[in-house]
Structure formats: C-alpha cells, structure tokens
Amino acid sequence: MGKTLSLVIPAFRERDNIAALVKRVHHALNDRDYELIVVDDNSQDGTEELVAELAMQYPVRIVVRRDKRGLASAVVDGFTHASGDAIAVMDADLQHPPEVLPALLQALEDGADMAIGSRYVKGGGCEGWSLLRRIMSKGAGFLAHLFLPSTRGIADPMSGFFMFRPDILTGADLHPTGYKILMEILVAGRPQKTVEVPFVFVARERGESKLRLSQQVDYLRHIASLMRRKGELTRFLKFCLVGSSGVLVNMGLLWTLTEFAGLFYMVSAAISIETSIVTNFLLNDFFTFPDRRSKGVGHFARRFAKFNLVSLGGLVVNMTVLWTLTSVVGLHYLVSNLFGIAAATVWNYLVNFWWTWK
Ligand code: GDD
Ligand code: MN
Secondary structure, X not given: OOOOEEEEEEEOOOHHHHHHHHHHHHHHOOOOOEEEEEEEOOOOOOHHHHHHHHOOOOOEEEEEOOOOOOHHHHHHHXXXXXXXXXXXXXXXXXXXXXXXXXXHHHHHHOOOOEEEEEOOOOOOEEOOOOHHHHHHHHHHHHHHHHHOHHHOOOOOOOOOOEEEOHHHHOOOOOOOOOXXXXXXXXXXXXXXXXXXXXXXXXXXXXXXXXXXXXXXXXXXXXXXXXXXXXXXXHHHHHHHHHHHHHHHHHHHHHHHHHHOOOOXXXXXXXXXXXXXXXXXXXXXXXXXXXXXXXXXHHHHHHHHHHXXXXXXXXXXXXXXXXXXXXXXXXXXXXXHHHHHHHHHHHHHHHHHHHHHOO
C-alpha cells in the first residue's frame, strides 16, 4: 500500500546522526503515515545495524548500494523504493531541520507540486558559513539561472531539501552528476507549480561533510549535461550558424554597395552592419529561439530593439578584446580579432538568451 509520504535520505557514514534524525522526523510528522528510506552507499560504519534496530520502533528501512557512490544518484535509486503520494528528500546529517517538513507538506496540500526548502527566501539562511562558501553558493545559483531557464525565478535551485508529487517525474529520465538532485528534477522533470519554504541550513554537529572540490567540477558537468539534454547546446550552435550567415551578408553587401552602387565604403559598411543585424535577428527569432518568443508586434519590436542594443555591446566587447590583445599583449591583430569575435559571440548569446528571448 502507498504511504502518504516517503522520505528519501541519502547517507554516507552518518551513523552518528541517524537515530536523532529518525526520532526528530517521527516527532515532526507525529501521527502522519510516512516511510523513511535511508539510501546508504556501503558505509560499513554500523548504519545498517542501527537502522535495523530503529526499524522495530519506527517506519524506517535502509537500501544499501554496494557498488555505487554519489549523493544525487543515491536519491534517484531511492525513488524506485518510494511509494508515497509525496516524496521528500533531505540530508541525513540534520542540517535540514525535520521540523520544516510539515510546512513543505502544507505547500503541497495548498496545490504546489514541488515545495523547496529554501535558504534564499525571506526567513531562510545558512548558519556559520564563510564568506567564500556564500559566494560560491550564490555563484552556482547564478550559473544555473543563466544556463538553465527552468531554474529561473527559483531562489535556491541547489537546495538538497524538498518535497514533490511523484507525477512530476513521469517520463523524465534522471541522470544527475554529483550533488544537485533538485536541479536535475527542476530541469528534467515537469513541476507545474513550485513554491519555496524558508529554512535555516544549520551547522553540522556530528560526522563530516562529504563535499569536495571535485563536486564543483561535477556541478559544471551537470549543468552542461542538462543543457545538452534540453537542446541548449544545439541552440548555441544554431546561434553561431546564424552569426556566420550574418558575416556573409555583411561582407557581401559591403562589397556590392561599394563596387556597384558606388557608395563610400563607410556608408556601405553602416548599411551592411545594420542589414546583417536585421537578418541575424529574424533568423534567430524563427530558427534559434522559436520556443522563447511571445506573440504580438509589440513583443517583436521590443526583441528587435534589445537585439540591436546587445549587438552594440558585442561590438564594444569585440573592439576591447581586439585592442587589448594587439596593443597590450602584442598579438597580431587578425589573431586578436578571432578572440574578439569569440568573446562577442559568447556575450551576444548569453545576453540575448537572458534578456531578449527570456
Ligand atoms: N548515499 C550517499 N552517497 N549519500 C551521500 C553521498 C554519497 O556518495 N555523499 C553525501 N551523501 C549524503 C550525506 O551523508 C548527507 O546526508 C547528504 O548526502 C549531504 O552531504 P554533505 O556532505 O553533508 O553535504 P553538504 O552539507 O555539504 O551539502 C548539502 O547542502 C548543499 C547546499 O549547500 C546537500 O544538501 C546538498 O545537496 C546541497 O546542495
Ligand atoms: Mn551536510
């Protein structure tokens, strides 16, 4: 029989936290119908025996993975054992206070299908974090917002504490890399209504964090993997293709107007540049970002105006790189210009993606 709530708890060497966790969860959920599934990656520290003992008194069981390691993949494996009408994910080390669970449940009862325990909404926070860790965390969130549009508007897409309705995972293929299981679900799953519930990420009292520098690299790989799966890399390639077509338009027109229409080359250049901006805009609107444009002439005109401004910015980026690499670093100006074009392409893409076709 399905339970009301399944809690999936990734754990690696958390024996010293498990008993307190199980008791606090039980207390917080008092007479609710729930199950607690600890997914342990063969810790060999007595967690298995301890959970077996606790299972005599509480609805808790353990799934031990003998040949795999990894937080997010442990959670995905845990999902296959969860039968609840709602599924929650939380850490085993009590940095996610179980007392917040009722508020997450309430959010689902009020109609959300994803409720996130959030450090970055009013009332939430992090206890005892160094400035560096704060900056890293904010930076990671910024990257997610920049590259993965479905995380935009969510203040804490990297949280490891959340609750959702299982049907948001229907048809979703979960392949997370590293730690950020929530980000995977937000992008690969289909939540319709997400709300954030504040909580304070408290300091760890027992055991130690498994977070290593390699997880920062995993995080970047995870973003790239989600981008690829969502077709965002293809989109970037299309944008580059359109940009190359713009170069042809620009050069062709410059030559034609100067040689055959007899215009002064600077006049031809002005006309050519703007013409290539127009063709680039139209191609991007129909070919690169067809899924990201609102209908209506007003929206169309606004996108066009923004695209022009972004292109102007791209020109400044190109010229700045060109000048710096040539006059300061001493590269040949044609080589510098290649770097300038690359930098301007990245600039144009990101700002247009973020602002023009938002
Ligand atoms: N099964 C399993 N396998 N569990 C793991 C593994 C693993 O390889 N690595 C870590 N865990 C478990 C830990 O035992 C703990 O219960 C939880 O995952 C979080 O691991 P910590 O090592 O305590 O990570 P953290 O506190 O630095 O990170 C937490 O906060 C981040 C926000 O800053 C996690 O909740 C992250 O998901 C979250 O993004
Ligand atoms: Mn922790």
